[in-house]
Amino acid sequence: MxxxxxxxxxxxxxxxxxxxxxxxxxxxxxxxxxxxxxxxxxxLYRDEIDDWYHADLKFVEVSDTNAQALPISRQIQSALAAVPGKAIKVLPPASPDRSSEIVLAADAGGREAVYVDPYDGDVLGHMPDRTTIMWVVRRIHxxxxxxxxxxxxxxxxxxxxxxxxxxxxxxxxxxxxxxxxxxxxxxxxxxxxxxxxxxxxxxxxxxxxxxxxxxxxxxxSVFWGKYANEFANGTPNGYPSGVRVDVPLSTIPMIDAFGETSWTNENIPLPQSVDGGTDETARPAPVGIDQAIATFDKMGLTPGYAVSLPRGETGVYSASIYPDDLSLQRVIHLDQYSARPLIDMGYDDYGPFGKIMEFGINFHLGQEFGTxxxxxxxxxxxxxxxxxxxxxxxxxxxxxxxxxxxxxxxxxxxxxxxxxxxxxxxxxxxxxxxxxxxxxxxxxxxxxxxxxxxxxxx
Known part of the structure; x- marks a missing residue:
């Protein structure tokens, strides 16, 4: 002893x-x-705190007289009337009592998030994009x-x-x-x-x-996270295992299009629209945001998704949703000329490493098992x-x-x-x-x- x-x-x-x-x-x-x-x-309580602190921007009153929401295109027009610029991303309401968020590249410079009442098109207010109180807390973290x-x-x-x-x-x-x-x-x-x-x-x-x-x-993290992400995807431009890519890819990663996306998808490039053909003079008109939204809804995308609008003539409509339930994570890219799905990718399509990491991140954020x-x-x-x-x-x-x-x-x-x-x-x-x-x-x-x-x- x-x-x-x-x-x-x-x-x-x-x-x-x-x-x-x-x-x-x-x-x-x-x-x-x-x-x-x-x-x-x-x-951990980012949604609850943001909803409380920014309640005047995020919530609207619902009544029998305004139960029908305006088309997103009309809401974008209202946002542009308040903040001149170009629409680059929209977040349709996740529930009937929420506002729409329209993100603009403002003519005055920078990105501006404009909050619009979906029923009458009134602008509730606006502020620089990604400056909610909890986004700032995240950056301080x-x-x-x-x-x-x-x-x-x-x-x-x-x-x-x-x-x-x-x-x-x-x-x-x-x-x-x-x-x-x-x-x-x-x-x-x-x-x-x-x-x-x-x-x-x-x-x-x-x-x-x-x-x-x-x-x-x-x-x-800035250094290690970048290389771990590349390893998870095989290459910096590689799609997760199981997703077959047979369309041209752009050089725009999803993190640039959405500003915030899942860790596994950050470096995945957006595809390019191909149904417009190569002859610019005979190219059909884009389908527009309203048809794109209707297509996403028809495909069963969980409410609360964000839509990145096409960038240029080969851009696509890209929608993504990352809810608490990992199985509902999903990204869909539509051709802007036909609304044809080019890529429809969910959590089940991630490789083993990506699935493990997404689960870990979801738990880290306090999402996986709710309260x-x-x-x-x-x-x-x-x-x-x-x-x-x-x-x-x-x-x-x-x-x-x-x-x-x-x-x-x-x-x-x-x-x-x-x-x-x-x-x-x-x-x-x-x-x-x-x-x-x-x-x-x-x-x-x-x-x-x-x-x-x-x-x-x-």
């Missing part, structure tokens, strides 16, 4: 090496963990609101969150005759040991979910905030006055190399994390480890 106490075991070189990396990981990402938890918790470089920082933080959990699990693992701090708390909140136990016990219960949320969140999914993730976000705060309290109580409080160097410094090599696997999987790991290692060596070694030998 091992007679060493947890304290003695905690002084081993390997333990110290892992603790050192765990400390640096926490120092780097805890502020971002709090930010992502707060904004992520809010974004990823730091995309502050530019590309901060967006990279969130990618690094997400990767480090995974390594933070893995090193934390090693530090939590019971040693010797340890009685408390495994699934129970010792002492009171006045003592540092209570905060250590609360941090460790909370982490061991939600650690798997932290890894899951960090890993699925990486699919939106239960939202509440569960809300609790995870709250516990993440508590873990971050408890880590800060632990550090504050432990650190020497006026010092950073970096964990002591292992007696056997080779253990740092061993732990670093193991963590480097994560750095290879997530290259931006690997780059930050090198920077941290150099800073630790130059500013902490090397001066300490000189003091010991002096």
């Amino acid at each position: 091992n007679s060493k106490s947890p304290a003695t075991q905690g002084n081993t070189s390997l333990y110290r090496a892992v603790w050192r990396w765990h400390f640096y990981a926490g120092l780097l990402i805890l502020p971002f963990m709090i930010l992502m938890s707060i904004t992520g918790a809010a974004y 990823s730091l995309a609101e502050f530019g590309t470089i901060p967006n990279y920082i969130i990618e690094i933080a997400s990767g480090w969150a995974i390594l933070l959990v893995l090193t934390g699990m090693y530090l939590w693992w019971p040693r010797g005759n340890q009685k408390g701090g495994v699934v129970s708390l010792r002492e009171t909140p006045k003592r540092r040991i209570w905060w250590r136990d609360a941090h460790a016990v909370t982490g061991i219960f939600i650690g798997v979910f932290i890894i899951f949320m960090a890993a699925t969140g990486m699919f939106w 239960a999914n939202q509440i569960f993730l809300l609790v995870i976000c709250a516990l993440l905030i508590f873990m971050s705060v408890s880590a800060g309290v632990m550090w504050w109580k432990r650190r020497p006055s006026g010092a950073l409080g970096v964990p002591p160097m292992p007696r056997d410094t080779r253990k740092i190399a061993v732990v670093s090599a193991i963590l480097a696997i994560g750095g290879i999987i997530y290259p931006t994390v690997g780059a930050s790991m090198i920077v941290i290692w150099l800073l630790d060596y130059l500013l902490v480890a090397r001066p300490q070694r000189k003091l010991r030998t002096a």
Whole structure:
């Protein structure tokens, strides 16, 4: 039987090496963990919050006298009268009490979302496209609101969150005759040991979910997400497995056409209309948005879909819907001259990797299991905030006055190399994390480890 106490075991070189990396990981990402938890918790209720905050734009009164909606073409005319420009996308009402959203490329510059009463054509108001309160929260969540470089920082933080959990699990693992701090708390909140136990016990219960949320969140990341998406589709321009493409493709990806689409479909290019022929003088007139909408409805597209209007003479009418129910995800492209479906693609057509990732993303967004999914993730976000705060309290109580409080160097410094090599696997999987790991290692060596070694030998 091992007679060493947890304290003695905690002084081993390997333990110290892992603790050192765990400390640096926490120092780097805890502020971002709090930010992502707060904004992520809010974004779980994006529809409810947006509907409340923008109720004057999103909802209309329904009565017996206005039960018949105007054609979408008439609603577009109303939107253009209020904001001169060109219609590029429309979102027909998902239910009778909702307004239509018409997205315009405004003559004055930028994209403007105009909200129209579908029954009388009155314009309820307008604002720059994708500036609803929860869209801004989403961009703050990823730091995309502050530019590309901060967006990279969130990618690094997400990767480090995974390594933070893995090193934390090693530090939590019971040693010797340890009685408390495994699934129970010792002492009171006045003592540092209570905060250590609360941090460790909370982490061991939600650690798997932290890894899951960090890993699925990486699919939106600037660097890693792009290449993962290309891998999922085979090539940057490849359709998901099972979708046969026998029409010409444009160079416009779906993310550019819709502004927001499913992760699997982001880089898929729009097809081109072919039923107009090649002779421009004999080309028939386009069918128009009203017939396109009628075709989408006839094909059973779930209400709440968005329609991207044709771009140029070879453009197509493209409709997409990404509801909570993954099985109802669907994208349909119509030839603008005949309203003939060129591609009709749903969740069942995705490849295995795409299906797994779409499920993970749907759960990450709190959609897959409805209210239960939202509440569960809300609790995870709250516990993440508590873990971050408890880590800060632990550090504050432990650190020497006026010092950073970096964990002591292992007696056997080779253990740092061993732990670093193991963590480097994560750095290879997530290259931006690997780059930050090198920077941290150099800073630790130059500013902490090397001066300490000189003091010991002096």
